[in-house]
Amino acid sequence: MKRCILLFSGGLDSVIAAHLLIKQNIEVIGLHFVLPFNANIGKTFKPLIDSAKLLDIQLVIHEEKEDFLEIVKKPKFGFGKNINPCIDCRIFRLKQAHKYMLEQNASFIATGEVVGQRPMSQHKRGLGIILQESGLSELLLRPLSAKLLEPTIAEKNNWVNREDFLAIEGRTRKIQLEYAKKHNLQYESPAGGCILTAKEIVPKYQDLVKHIPEYTLPDFKCLAYGRHFRLSPAFRLIIGRDQAENNYLEKLEIKSDYRIEMANITGPIGIGKGTPTAQDIQLACDLIARYSSDRKKLKTNVKVIKDGLEKIWDSTPVSPQIAEKLRMQ
Ligand code: SF4
Structure with missing residues (x-):
């Protein structure tokens, strides 16, 4: 059985990504990144932990520290609408995930990203930049949009079947909501969101x-x-x-x-x-x-x-x- 590191927020898209991978007999380790605001303040992450338990995946929570500040101070690809350095943030997290992948002897990385869903980091050009700058190349699989993107190592090596992934594009969540309903998936609501995107x-x-x-x-x-x-x-x-x-x-x-x-x-x-x-x-x-x-x-x-x-x-x-x-x- 191949093992993969999935960037796991506990939200709709990453829960579906986990489900799509598990169905293909992949062992999923959910890696949850937290912005550097939560240490020692008693946040329990209960909904996230529950979500991982329901999927029966291992969960690792990683809070970002000083090195994240360098991104906010000088984002190579600039800010989004507010002080959210989304492209740099995604690159940073993927690099961390890559290190973790090697440590865990996993074979590839996956995310719940959808082409064209978010204005900055998830338009097709943004996804390309993230792929190139993170150095992950074909190691990165995005199951929700996989059929719209170039085949990755996992697909080329037949560890997964590309045809069993999705071809979602754009901001509407209709397909994801239908998928979650059909498979009785539970996910965290996006309430709150990233504080760096708040005006x-x-x-x-x-x-x-x-x-x-x-x-x-x-x-x-x-x-x-x-x-x-x-x-x-x-x-x-x-x-x-x-x-x-x-x-x-x-x-x-x-x-x-x-x-x-x-x-x-x-x-x-x-x-x-x-x-x-x-x-x-x-x-x-x-x-x-x-x-x-x-x-x-x-x-x-x-x-x-x-x-x-x-x-x-x-x-x-x-x-x-x-x-x-x-x-x-
Ligand atoms: S929304 Fe926040 S956490 Fe998400 S990629 Fe952008 S800066 Fe990072």
């Missing part, structure tokens, strides 16, 4: 690049959480919107950061980045107070922690209008 992240990212061009992984991860404020050219503040975000921000705090929180009541966590003036710190305290249950009080106290030292500041919560003005939109 809300763009101003936060542009601000990060402008003020901290050599940003680190924790700086980058913070883009996924909280409200972001630019208080001055030297200081940015991120405030958690709920308990879960407070917990994430606490975990992402680095040595150079300022932690700002309510002194006497439970409230939001603020992480300050940069080299603030006293005026910046005062404004940060007044913003934290604005998002606490003391928001209607004239006076309250806020704690600022830096390098293990705590200082209590008197604070007057800012108005909602000022908060909105400072917020990156």
